Amino acid sequence: MNLDEAKEKFVQTWGGLGAQWGINKTMAQLHALLFISAESLSTEDIMETLQISRGNVNMNVRELIDWGLVQRVNKTGNRKDYYLAEKDVWKIAKLIVRERKKRELEPIISLLVELGKPEGDKNSQEYKSFVESMTQLKNFSETINNSVERMIKADENWLGNLFLSMLKK
Amino acid sequence: MNLDEAKEKFVQTWGGLGAQWGINKTMAQLHALLFISAESLSTEDIMETLQISRGNVNMNVRELIDWGLVQRVNKTGNRKDYYLAEKDVWKIAKLIVRERKKRELEPIISLLVELGKPEGDKNSQEYKSFVESMTQLKNFSETINNSVERMIKADENWLGNLFLSMLKK
DNA sequence: ATTTATTTTCATTTTTTTTTGAAAAATCAA
DNA sequence: TTGATTTTTCAAAAAAAAATGAAAATAAAT
Incomplete structure:
Protein backbone atom coordinates (compact mmCIF):
# COMPACT_ATOMS: atom_id res chain seq x y z
CA MET A 1 0.00 0.00 0.00
CA ASN A 2 1.39 3.40 -0.97
CA LEU A 3 0.88 6.69 0.82
CA ASP A 4 -2.09 7.86 -1.23
CA GLU A 5 -3.87 4.55 -0.82
CA ALA A 6 -3.26 4.67 2.92
CA LYS A 7 -4.71 8.17 3.13
CA GLU A 8 -7.72 7.12 1.08
CA LYS A 9 -8.31 4.08 3.27
CA PHE A 10 -8.01 6.11 6.45
CA VAL A 11 -10.52 8.70 5.26
CA GLN A 12 -13.02 6.05 4.14
CA THR A 13 -12.74 4.00 7.31
CA TRP A 14 -13.00 7.02 9.57
CA GLY A 15 -16.15 8.00 7.70
CA GLY A 16 -17.69 4.59 8.32
CA LEU A 17 -16.70 4.74 11.96
CA GLY A 18 -18.29 8.13 12.41
CA ALA A 19 -21.52 6.85 10.91
CA GLN A 20 -21.70 4.19 13.62
CA TRP A 21 -21.54 6.97 16.20
CA GLY A 22 -24.29 9.06 14.70
CA ILE A 23 -21.97 11.39 12.83
CA ASN A 24 -22.69 12.24 9.23
CA LYS A 25 -20.33 10.11 7.14
CA THR A 26 -19.16 13.05 5.05
CA MET A 27 -18.42 15.11 8.13
CA ALA A 28 -16.29 12.31 9.53
CA GLN A 29 -14.46 11.85 6.23
CA LEU A 30 -13.87 15.56 6.00
CA HIS A 31 -12.49 15.61 9.51
CA ALA A 32 -10.22 12.67 8.70
CA LEU A 33 -8.96 14.41 5.58
CA LEU A 34 -8.16 17.63 7.41
CA PHE A 35 -6.65 15.70 10.31
CA ILE A 36 -4.06 14.04 8.08
CA SER A 37 -3.37 17.17 6.02
CA ALA A 38 -0.31 19.07 7.13
CA GLU A 39 -1.46 22.04 5.04
CA SER A 40 -4.80 23.76 5.29
CA LEU A 41 -7.22 22.94 2.46
CA SER A 42 -9.60 25.05 0.41
CA THR A 43 -13.20 24.18 -0.41
CA GLU A 44 -12.05 23.21 -3.91
CA ASP A 45 -9.36 20.90 -2.55
CA ILE A 46 -11.94 19.12 -0.44
CA MET A 47 -14.57 18.95 -3.18
CA GLU A 48 -12.05 17.29 -5.46
CA THR A 49 -10.59 14.86 -2.95
CA LEU A 50 -13.87 13.65 -1.52
CA GLN A 51 -15.87 14.09 -4.73
CA ILE A 52 -18.66 16.03 -3.08
CA SER A 53 -20.52 19.25 -3.85
CA ARG A 54 -19.64 22.75 -2.71
CA GLY A 55 -22.74 23.00 -0.56
CA ASN A 56 -21.92 19.77 1.17
CA VAL A 57 -18.38 20.89 1.97
CA ASN A 58 -19.66 24.18 3.29
CA MET A 59 -22.25 22.64 5.61
CA ASN A 60 -19.98 20.01 7.05
CA VAL A 61 -17.05 22.34 7.51
CA ARG A 62 -19.28 24.73 9.42
CA GLU A 63 -20.38 21.89 11.68
CA LEU A 64 -16.76 20.93 12.35
CA ILE A 65 -16.00 24.56 13.19
CA ASP A 66 -18.97 24.54 15.60
CA TRP A 67 -17.42 21.56 17.34
CA GLY A 68 -14.13 23.43 17.57
CA LEU A 69 -12.35 20.72 15.60
CA VAL A 70 -11.51 22.88 12.58
CA GLN A 71 -10.63 26.50 12.10
CA ARG A 72 -10.75 28.87 9.19
CA VAL A 73 -7.44 30.36 8.10
CA ASN A 74 -6.55 32.92 5.47
CA LYS A 75 -3.56 32.81 3.25
CA THR A 76 -1.90 36.10 2.36
CA GLY A 77 -2.45 37.36 -1.18
CA ASN A 78 -5.47 35.09 -1.49
CA ARG A 79 -9.10 35.72 -0.90
CA LYS A 80 -10.24 32.18 -0.31
CA ASP A 81 -10.87 30.53 3.02
CA TYR A 82 -8.74 27.59 4.00
CA TYR A 83 -9.51 25.03 6.69
CA LEU A 84 -7.15 23.56 9.24
CA ALA A 85 -7.89 20.82 11.77
CA GLU A 86 -6.71 20.36 15.33
CA LYS A 87 -3.98 17.71 15.26
CA ASP A 88 -3.56 16.76 18.94
CA MET B 1 -47.47 15.04 34.47
CA ASN B 2 -48.85 11.66 35.45
CA LEU B 3 -47.04 8.34 35.50
CA ASP B 4 -48.08 7.23 32.03
CA GLU B 5 -47.09 10.54 30.51
CA ALA B 6 -43.73 10.37 32.26
CA LYS B 7 -43.13 6.86 30.91
CA GLU B 8 -44.10 7.97 27.43
CA LYS B 9 -41.81 10.96 27.57
CA PHE B 10 -38.90 8.91 28.84
CA VAL B 11 -39.27 6.35 26.06
CA GLN B 12 -39.53 9.01 23.37
CA THR B 13 -36.57 11.02 24.64
CA TRP B 14 -34.39 7.97 25.06
CA GLY B 15 -35.19 7.04 21.48
CA GLY B 16 -34.09 10.44 20.25
CA LEU B 17 -30.95 10.24 22.31
CA GLY B 18 -30.07 6.83 20.91
CA ALA B 19 -30.47 8.16 17.39
CA GLN B 20 -27.80 10.79 18.09
CA TRP B 21 -25.43 7.97 19.03
CA GLY B 22 -26.01 5.91 15.91
CA ILE B 23 -28.55 3.60 17.49
CA ASN B 24 -31.77 2.82 15.68
CA LYS B 25 -34.45 4.96 17.30
CA THR B 26 -36.83 2.06 17.76
CA MET B 27 -34.15 -0.05 19.38
CA ALA B 28 -33.45 2.72 21.87
CA GLN B 29 -37.16 3.21 22.59
CA LEU B 30 -37.61 -0.50 23.05
CA HIS B 31 -34.71 -0.60 25.45
CA ALA B 32 -36.13 2.34 27.38
CA LEU B 33 -39.52 0.62 27.58
CA LEU B 34 -38.06 -2.63 28.89
CA PHE B 35 -35.76 -0.75 31.25
CA ILE B 36 -38.66 0.92 33.04
CA SER B 37 -40.87 -2.17 33.01
CA ALA B 38 -40.80 -4.12 36.23
CA GLU B 39 -42.45 -7.05 34.47
CA SER B 40 -41.18 -8.75 31.35
CA LEU B 41 -43.11 -7.87 28.18
CA SER B 42 -44.34 -9.94 25.25
CA THR B 43 -44.03 -9.02 21.58
CA GLU B 44 -47.70 -8.00 21.62
CA ASP B 45 -47.19 -5.73 24.63
CA ILE B 46 -44.37 -3.97 22.85
CA MET B 47 -46.18 -3.72 19.52
CA GLU B 48 -49.10 -2.05 21.21
CA THR B 49 -47.14 0.32 23.43
CA LEU B 50 -44.74 1.55 20.75
CA GLN B 51 -47.19 1.17 17.86
CA ILE B 52 -44.77 -0.78 15.71
CA SER B 53 -44.97 -3.97 13.68
CA ARG B 54 -44.22 -7.50 14.82
CA GLY B 55 -41.23 -7.76 12.50
CA ASN B 56 -39.77 -4.56 13.85
CA VAL B 57 -40.13 -5.72 17.45
CA ASN B 58 -38.52 -9.02 16.58
CA MET B 59 -35.49 -7.50 14.85
CA ASN B 60 -34.77 -4.91 17.49
CA VAL B 61 -35.28 -7.28 20.40
CA ARG B 62 -32.81 -9.67 18.83
CA GLU B 63 -30.27 -6.86 18.53
CA LEU B 64 -30.74 -5.94 22.19
CA ILE B 65 -30.21 -9.57 23.13
CA ASP B 66 -27.00 -9.57 21.06
CA TRP B 67 -25.77 -6.63 23.11
CA GLY B 68 -26.60 -8.53 26.29
CA LEU B 69 -29.00 -5.81 27.41
CA VAL B 70 -32.15 -7.93 27.23
CA GLN B 71 -32.93 -11.56 27.86
CA ARG B 72 -35.69 -13.89 26.82
CA VAL B 73 -37.74 -15.37 29.61
CA ASN B 74 -40.56 -17.90 29.61
CA LYS B 75 -43.59 -17.77 31.81
CA THR B 76 -45.00 -21.04 33.09
CA GLY B 77 -48.24 -22.17 31.51
CA ASN B 78 -47.58 -19.93 28.55
CA ARG B 79 -45.97 -20.59 25.27
CA LYS B 80 -44.95 -17.06 24.40
CA ASP B 81 -41.55 -15.44 24.79
CA TYR B 82 -41.23 -12.52 27.15
CA TYR B 83 -38.41 -10.01 27.28
CA LEU B 84 -36.71 -8.61 30.33
CA ALA B 85 -34.02 -5.89 30.46
CA GLU B 86 -31.01 -5.47 32.70
CA LYS B 87 -31.90 -2.85 35.31
CA ASP B 88 -28.53 -1.96 36.84
C1' DA C 1 -49.11 -36.79 12.17
C1' DT C 2 -51.85 -32.83 12.24
C1' DT C 3 -53.32 -28.70 13.99
C1' DT C 4 -52.39 -24.51 16.40
C1' DA C 5 -49.54 -20.96 18.31
C1' DT C 6 -45.61 -18.31 17.84
C1' DT C 7 -41.39 -16.51 15.81
C1' DT C 8 -38.55 -15.23 12.00
C1' DT C 9 -37.51 -13.67 7.49
C1' DC C 10 -37.19 -10.52 3.83
C1' DA C 11 -39.06 -8.19 -0.55
C1' DT C 12 -41.46 -4.10 -0.77
C1' DT C 13 -42.88 0.38 0.98
C1' DT C 14 -42.25 4.27 3.76
C1' DT C 15 -39.67 7.51 6.16
C1' DT C 16 -35.64 9.94 7.16
C1' DT C 17 -31.32 11.69 6.08
C1' DT C 18 -28.04 13.44 3.06
C1' DT C 19 -26.55 15.63 -1.12
C1' DT C 20 -26.87 18.55 -4.91
C1' DG C 21 -26.53 22.73 -7.46
C1' DA C 22 -28.11 26.99 -8.77
C1' DA C 23 -29.65 31.37 -6.89
C1' DA C 24 -28.94 34.71 -3.38
C1' DA C 25 -26.04 36.88 -0.26
C1' DA C 26 -21.79 38.45 1.29
C1' DT C 27 -17.11 40.11 0.71
C1' DC C 28 -13.59 42.54 -1.32
C1' DA C 29 -11.04 45.44 -4.91
C1' DA C 30 -10.72 48.93 -8.05
C1' DT D 1 -20.70 52.06 -6.97
C1' DT D 2 -19.71 48.37 -9.93
C1' DG D 3 -18.02 44.07 -10.92
C1' DA D 4 -15.57 39.98 -9.74
C1' DT D 5 -14.95 36.37 -6.50
C1' DT D 6 -16.32 33.52 -2.91
C1' DT D 7 -19.54 31.72 0.51
C1' DT D 8 -24.01 30.43 2.04
C1' DT D 9 -28.64 28.92 1.65
C1' DC D 10 -32.27 25.87 0.74
C1' DA D 11 -35.83 23.60 -2.33
C1' DA D 12 -35.65 19.57 -4.80
C1' DA D 13 -33.48 15.10 -5.87
C1' DA D 14 -31.10 11.13 -4.52
C1' DA D 15 -29.59 7.85 -1.36
C1' DA D 16 -29.79 5.37 2.80
C1' DA D 17 -32.07 3.50 6.66
C1' DA D 18 -35.93 1.68 8.92
C1' DA D 19 -40.53 -0.40 9.08
C1' DT D 20 -44.15 -3.20 7.33
C1' DG D 21 -46.73 -7.34 6.88
C1' DA D 22 -47.60 -11.54 4.91
C1' DA D 23 -45.50 -15.88 4.00
C1' DA D 24 -42.33 -19.33 5.64
C1' DA D 25 -40.34 -21.61 9.32
C1' DT D 26 -40.29 -23.34 13.81
C1' DA D 27 -42.03 -25.25 18.04
C1' DA D 28 -45.52 -27.13 20.96
C1' DA D 29 -49.84 -29.57 21.92
C1' DT D 30 -53.26 -32.93 20.93
Missing part, protein backbone atom coordinates in the same frame (compact mmCIF):
# COMPACT_ATOMS: atom_id res chain seq x y z
CA VAL A 89 -5.69 13.65 19.49
CA TRP A 90 -6.19 14.32 23.20
CA LYS A 91 -7.41 17.82 22.45
CA ILE A 92 -9.75 16.38 19.84
CA ALA A 93 -11.13 13.92 22.38
CA LYS A 94 -11.63 16.71 24.87
CA LEU A 95 -13.51 18.89 22.38
CA ILE A 96 -15.82 16.02 21.47
CA VAL A 97 -16.48 15.02 25.07
CA ARG A 98 -17.19 18.62 26.03
CA GLU A 99 -19.61 19.09 23.19
CA ARG A 100 -21.51 15.84 23.73
CA LYS A 101 -21.78 16.62 27.43
CA LYS A 102 -23.32 19.97 26.65
CA ARG A 103 -25.61 18.77 23.89
CA GLU A 104 -26.72 15.45 25.33
CA LEU A 105 -25.78 14.72 28.92
CA GLU A 106 -27.05 17.94 30.43
CA PRO A 107 -30.44 17.72 28.68
CA ILE A 108 -30.84 14.14 29.91
CA ILE A 109 -30.30 15.23 33.48
CA SER A 110 -32.91 17.98 33.14
CA LEU A 111 -35.33 15.41 31.79
CA LEU A 112 -34.68 12.96 34.59
CA VAL A 113 -35.23 15.62 37.21
CA GLU A 114 -38.49 16.51 35.52
CA LEU A 115 -39.62 12.87 35.41
CA GLY A 116 -38.59 12.16 38.98
CA LYS A 117 -41.87 13.15 40.60
CA PRO A 118 -44.84 12.30 38.41
CA GLU A 119 -48.40 12.38 39.73
CA GLY A 120 -49.97 9.05 40.63
CA ASP A 121 -50.45 6.51 43.38
CA LYS A 122 -47.12 6.72 45.17
CA ASN A 123 -47.65 3.39 46.89
CA SER A 124 -48.20 1.31 43.77
CA GLN A 125 -45.47 -1.07 42.72
CA GLU A 126 -45.51 0.47 39.26
CA TYR A 127 -44.91 3.96 40.62
CA LYS A 128 -42.09 2.93 42.92
CA SER A 129 -40.42 0.96 40.17
CA PHE A 130 -40.45 3.87 37.74
CA VAL A 131 -39.17 6.38 40.25
CA GLU A 132 -36.40 3.98 41.22
CA SER A 133 -35.31 3.65 37.59
CA MET A 134 -35.25 7.40 37.11
CA THR A 135 -33.28 7.87 40.31
CA GLN A 136 -30.68 5.28 39.35
CA LEU A 137 -30.26 6.81 35.95
CA LYS A 138 -30.05 10.32 37.32
CA ASN A 139 -27.37 9.34 39.81
CA PHE A 140 -25.43 7.65 37.06
CA SER A 141 -25.73 10.62 34.72
CA GLU A 142 -24.74 13.11 37.38
CA THR A 143 -21.70 11.09 38.33
CA ILE A 144 -20.54 10.99 34.74
CA ASN A 145 -21.38 14.65 34.23
CA ASN A 146 -19.54 15.83 37.32
CA SER A 147 -16.52 13.77 36.45
CA VAL A 148 -16.36 15.04 32.92
CA GLU A 149 -16.77 18.61 34.11
CA ARG A 150 -13.99 18.25 36.62
CA MET A 151 -11.73 16.70 34.04
CA ILE A 152 -12.37 19.36 31.44
CA LYS A 153 -11.63 22.12 33.88
CA ALA A 154 -8.48 20.48 35.13
CA ASP A 155 -5.32 19.92 33.17
CA GLU A 156 -5.36 20.23 29.42
CA ASN A 157 -4.21 16.64 29.32
CA TRP A 158 -6.79 15.29 31.78
CA LEU A 159 -7.85 12.33 29.72
CA GLY A 160 -4.31 11.16 29.12
CA ASN A 161 -3.42 11.59 32.74
CA LEU A 162 -6.55 9.79 33.83
CA PHE A 163 -5.83 6.69 31.85
CA LEU A 164 -2.13 6.70 32.61
CA SER A 165 -2.81 6.88 36.31
CA MET A 166 -5.23 4.02 36.04
CA LEU A 167 -2.73 1.85 34.25
CA LYS A 168 -0.06 2.44 36.87
CA LYS A 169 -2.30 1.69 39.83
CA VAL B 89 -27.31 1.17 35.04
CA TRP B 90 -23.63 0.44 35.71
CA LYS B 91 -24.00 -3.04 34.26
CA ILE B 92 -25.74 -1.54 31.23
CA ALA B 93 -22.87 0.90 30.75
CA LYS B 94 -20.38 -1.93 31.03
CA LEU B 95 -22.17 -4.04 28.43
CA ILE B 96 -22.28 -1.15 25.99
CA VAL B 97 -18.66 -0.19 26.49
CA ARG B 98 -17.55 -3.79 26.09
CA GLU B 99 -19.50 -4.20 22.88
CA ARG B 100 -18.36 -0.97 21.30
CA LYS B 101 -14.76 -1.77 22.17
CA LYS B 102 -15.06 -5.12 20.44
CA ARG B 103 -16.95 -3.86 17.41
CA GLU B 104 -15.21 -0.55 16.84
CA LEU B 105 -12.10 0.15 18.87
CA GLU B 106 -10.28 -3.09 18.09
CA PRO B 107 -10.89 -2.82 14.33
CA ILE B 108 -9.56 0.76 14.38
CA ILE B 109 -6.34 -0.37 15.99
CA SER B 110 -5.87 -3.09 13.36
CA LEU B 111 -6.37 -0.48 10.68
CA LEU B 112 -3.90 1.95 12.21
CA VAL B 113 -1.26 -0.74 12.48
CA GLU B 114 -1.84 -1.58 8.83
CA LEU B 115 -1.57 2.08 7.77
CA GLY B 116 1.50 2.75 9.89
CA LYS B 117 4.07 1.79 7.28
CA PRO B 118 2.92 2.68 3.77
CA GLU B 119 5.31 2.65 0.81
CA GLY B 120 6.66 5.98 -0.35
CA ASP B 121 9.44 8.50 0.10
CA LYS B 122 10.12 8.25 3.81
CA ASN B 123 11.90 11.57 3.88
CA SER B 124 9.12 13.68 2.41
CA GLN B 125 7.28 16.04 4.71
CA GLU B 126 4.01 14.53 3.56
CA TYR B 127 5.09 11.01 4.50
CA LYS B 128 6.39 11.99 7.94
CA SER B 129 3.26 13.96 8.68
CA PHE B 130 0.94 11.07 7.84
CA VAL B 131 2.94 8.52 9.82
CA GLU B 132 3.00 10.87 12.78
CA SER B 133 -0.80 11.23 12.68
CA MET B 134 -1.29 7.49 12.54
CA THR B 135 1.13 6.96 15.40
CA GLN B 136 -0.57 9.52 17.60
CA LEU B 137 -3.95 8.02 16.92
CA LYS B 138 -2.73 4.49 17.50
CA ASN B 139 -1.20 5.42 20.84
CA PHE B 140 -4.41 7.13 21.84
CA SER B 141 -6.56 4.18 20.79
CA GLU B 142 -4.36 1.66 22.52
CA THR B 143 -4.39 3.63 25.75
CA ILE B 144 -8.16 3.75 25.72
CA ASN B 145 -8.40 0.11 24.71
CA ASN B 146 -6.05 -1.13 27.41
CA SER B 147 -7.79 0.92 30.04
CA VAL B 148 -11.21 -0.32 29.09
CA GLU B 149 -9.98 -3.90 29.02
CA ARG B 150 -8.43 -3.58 32.42
CA MET B 151 -11.58 -2.03 33.83
CA ILE B 152 -13.87 -4.65 32.39
CA LYS B 153 -11.79 -7.46 33.78
CA ALA B 154 -11.53 -5.84 37.17
CA ASP B 155 -14.35 -5.28 39.58
CA GLU B 156 -17.91 -5.61 38.39
CA ASN B 157 -18.37 -2.02 39.45
CA TRP B 158 -15.26 -0.64 37.79
CA LEU B 159 -16.90 2.29 36.15
CA GLY B 160 -18.61 3.42 39.31
CA ASN B 161 -15.44 3.01 41.29
CA LEU B 162 -13.45 4.84 38.69
CA PHE B 163 -15.59 7.92 38.76
CA LEU B 164 -16.06 7.88 42.49
CA SER B 165 -12.32 7.73 43.03
CA MET B 166 -11.83 10.62 40.65
CA LEU B 167 -14.32 12.75 42.48
CA LYS B 168 -12.67 12.15 45.83
CA LYS B 169 -9.17 12.93 44.66
